[in-house]
Amino acid sequence: MLTKLIDHAIHILRKNEPPEGYMLCFSGGKDSIVCYQLLILSGCKFSAHYNSTTFDQPEVLKYIKNLYPAVIWHYPTWKGKPTNFYKMIIIKGLPSRKIRWCCQIFKEGFGNGRLLIDGIRSKESYNRSKRTKYEYFFNQYYKTKNNKNPLDQAIIDKLYRLKKCKKIIHIIFDWSSSDVWDFIHLNDIEYCSLYDSGYSRIGCIGCPMSSNKSCINDFKRYPIIKANIIKSISIRRSIRNDYPQFINAEDIFNWWISKKTVIAYFAERDQLDIWNNII
Numbered sequence: 001m002l003t004k005l006i007d008h009a010i011h012i013l014r015k016n017e018p019p020e021g022y023m024l025c026f027s028g029g030k031d032s033i034v035c036y037q038l039l040i041l042s043g044c045k046f047s048a049h050y051n052s053t054t055f056d057q058p059e060v061l062k063y064i065k066n067l068y069p070a071v072i073w074h075y076p077t078w079k080g081k082p083t084n085f086y087k088m089i090i091i092k093g094l095p096s097r098k099i100r101w102c103c104q105i106f107k108e109g110f111g112n113g114r115l116l117i118d119g120i121r122s123k124e125s126y127n128r129s130k131r132t133k134y135e136y137f138f139n140q141y142y143k144t145k146n147n148k149n150p151l152d153q154a155i156i157d158k159l160y161r162l163k164k165c166k167k168i169i170h171i172i173f174d175w176s177s178s179d180v181w182d183f184i185h186l187n188d189i190e191y192c193s194l195y196d197s198g199y200s201r202i203g204c205i206g207c208p209m210s211s212n213k214s215c216i217n218d219f220k221r222y223p224i225i226k227a228n229i230i231k232s233i234s235i236r237r238s239i240r241n242d243y244p245q246f247i248n249a250e251d252i253f254n255w256w257i258s259k260k261t262v263i264a265y266f267a268e269r270d271q272l273d274i275w276n277n278i279i
Contacts, residue, residue, distance in 0.1 A: 021045030031119025
């Protein structure tokens with residue numbers, strides 16, 4: 001089964017190879033290192049690109065720098081100036097599952113007019129299972145403008161030539177997690193140490209799409225990141241008076257990682273306060 005998956009992936013890569021080569025979206029995670037190795041096996045021309053979110057795990061950064069020195073790093077900007085996650089919290093507030101400005105600013109800003117490869121897999125989540133192996137991604141203007149009106153292929157091709165959108169092949173879209181690990185072991189690929197520390201997925205610390213348990217573990221492991229986020233919340237609150245119903249910035253942080261609605265969070269917190277007063 002794995003041999004067939006490998007052969008099929010290499011066939012797709014060779015069949016679709018653009019003259020300028022592929023752009024690989026590289027994160028240092030298990031899926032992206034599999035994509036990297038598949039591109040090498042295919043013999044296709046490519047360059048690997050890592051988008052710094054400024055709040056990835058230090059272990060991942062060290063891993064990429066040491067084992068993948070050819071990877072090109074991209075650093076975030078906002079209105080033409082360098083920025084980071086903490087500055088953007090002050091400007092935009094905390095990201096959420098519904099408003100993930102972090103992905104838009106830190107990960108989706110490059111590659112227009114190019115053919116990209118990434119390691120998205122359908123079995124990772126329900127939302128990803130609804131996607132397809134071949135996709136187009138538009139810049140924010142056209143994404144909003146055409147949200148409810150699917151474009152015909154001629155218009156898409158024109159936008160692609162004008163570098164208003166990018167093509168992406170999710171080259172291991174139909175692979176399982178077991179397939180990924182079998183490939184890694186088969187090719188004796190060194191992977192990030194976090195996978196041996198209990199992490200099944202790696203990436204942004206406290207990602208809005210992560211579970212409450214995952215966020216708690218993240219911020220327990222990286223307390224400096226937690227302190228910096230709380231500091232940014234405090235600064236924004238002093239400027240915008242966001243969430244006045246919360247006690248302080250740490251209270252807002254605790255709500256943010258709880259993944260609960262404000263009402264549910266307050267109900268649980270108040271109940272805990274009552275119980276602590278009783279005992």
